[in-house]
Amino acid sequence: MLRWALAWRLLHGGRGPSGLNFSRVPAATSSGGGGGRAEPRPLPLSYTLLDGEAHRPALVFLHGLFGCKNNFNSIAKALAQQTGRKVLTVDARNHGDSPHSPDMSYEAMSQDLQDLLPQLDLVPCVLIGHSMGGKTAMLLALQRPDLVERLIAVDISPVETTSVSDFPSYVAAMRAIDIPDEVPRSRARKLADEQLSSVVQDLAVRQFLLTNLVEVDGCFTWRVNLDAMAQHVEEILAFPPRQDSYPGPTLFLLGGNSQYVPPSHHPEIRRLFPRAQMQTVPNAGHWIHADRPQDFVAAIRGFLA
Structure with a gap:
């Protein structure tokens, strides 16, 4: 996951x-x-x-x-x-x-x-x-x-x-993303994009958010600290x-x-x-x-x- x-x-x-x-x-x-x-x-x-x-x-x-x-x-x-x-x-x-x-x-x-x-x-x-x-x-x-x-x-x-900000919903949507381990990066990005699309309709905004999707030891994670963002x-x-x-x-x-x-x-x-x-x-x-x-x-x- x-x-x-x-x-x-x-x-x-x-x-x-x-x-x-x-x-x-x-x-x-x-x-x-x-x-x-x-x-x-x-x-x-x-x-x-x-x-x-x-x-x-x-x-x-x-x-x-x-x-x-x-x-x-x-x-x-x-x-x-x-x-x-x-x-x-x-x-x-x-x-x-x-x-x-x-x-x-x-x-x-x-x-x-x-x-x-x-x-x-x-x-x-x-x-x-x-x-x-x-x-x-x-x-x-x-x-x-x-x-x-x-x-x-x-x-x-x-x-x-x-x-005027949708940022709280973006944080929640990113936290809810579910991607299996060891999938190719292209597949992981596609899965994340599909799951975000229900909340983030704007393609350009989704692409911007997805620049934060990174692979660490075979697992996909967000390089931004969503815990801190959700808290603050x-x-x-x-x-x-x-x-x-x-x-x-x-x-x-x-x-x-x-x-x-x-x-x-x-x-x-x-x-x-x-x-x-x-x-x-x-x-x-x-x-x-x-x-x-x-x-x-x-x-x-x-x-x-």
């Missing part, structure tokens, strides 16, 4: 070609998952760093729920080439090649970056976060504005998004209450076909991010970088100019 709760472990590390630096780390747990308010222990995140000019703020990309750093591969390469800046893509905890932890709070995810970015000498940076990554980016900017030169929140706001899904769809504001330039980049950031969210955006600009990408849904990659890159470059 598919062991969805199996921790995803990656045991190899090294340096990639053409200036790509990889940090791959084994799965781990954090002491920050209990009910107390102790400061979360940062985890060593997996990342890819494209080299560039050291004197200009680097671009740092944070993916959304169920995503990984590879979601931004082509965009990162394009922006590194076009801007000459360093570009960092990061796997959030419980995603991609980063360690697993029972704590999936935004405070913990912000702490991971507060630990990583100074280590890489990438502060202050331009922080670009999509969906869950956008909320992590916003919280980090509010907590540590000295680390963030400017901020881009992609189709997300500092407001609860439960009413309401918290992920919310946003930690904040009183302080972020004084830096901020862009809220919205999908023209998305309902994630309605006008009712704008007052809270203006309160927390008084220098916020709003820009809509036509013919784009929630995953703007996938739907309209050239427009996405152009919007980022325009904001940097």
Whole structure:
């Protein structure tokens, strides 16, 4: 059977070609998952760093729920080439090649970056976060504005998004997948796709979720930590209450076909991010970088100019 709760472990590390630096780390747990308010222990995140000019703020990309750093591969390469800046893509905890932890709070995810970015000498940076990554980016900017030169929140706001999100049903559907051991990968993927289809009708979304299906010792499992997601899904769809504001330039980049950031969210955006600009990408849904990659890159470059 598919062991969805199996921790995803990656045991190899090294340096990639053409200036790509990889940090791959084994799965781990954090002491920050209990009910107390102790400061979360940062985890060593997996990342890819494209080299560039050291004197200009680097671009740092944070993916959304169920995503990984590879979601931004082509965009990162394009922006590194076009801007000459360093570009960092990061796997959030419980995603991609980063360690697993029972704590999936935004405070913990912000702490991971507060630990990583100074280590890489990438502060202050331009922080670009999509969906869950956008909320992590916003919280980090509010907590540590000295680390963030400017901020881009992609189709997300500092407001609860439960009413428009299907993510809880996605988590439940992924947990229910049942795949026999020792079947070929193509067969396993087909079985998972068929079982997800009753809940996730959109083929593109199913294909996105299936990028997390991996084989470990002959068994198929999810490399995302579905236990932690199920435990924290309401918290992920919310946003930690904040009183302080972020004084830096901020862009809220919205999908023209998305309902994630309605006008009712704008007052809270203006309160927390008084220098916020709003820009809509036509013919784009929630995953703007996938739907309209050239427009996405152009919007980022325009904001940097």
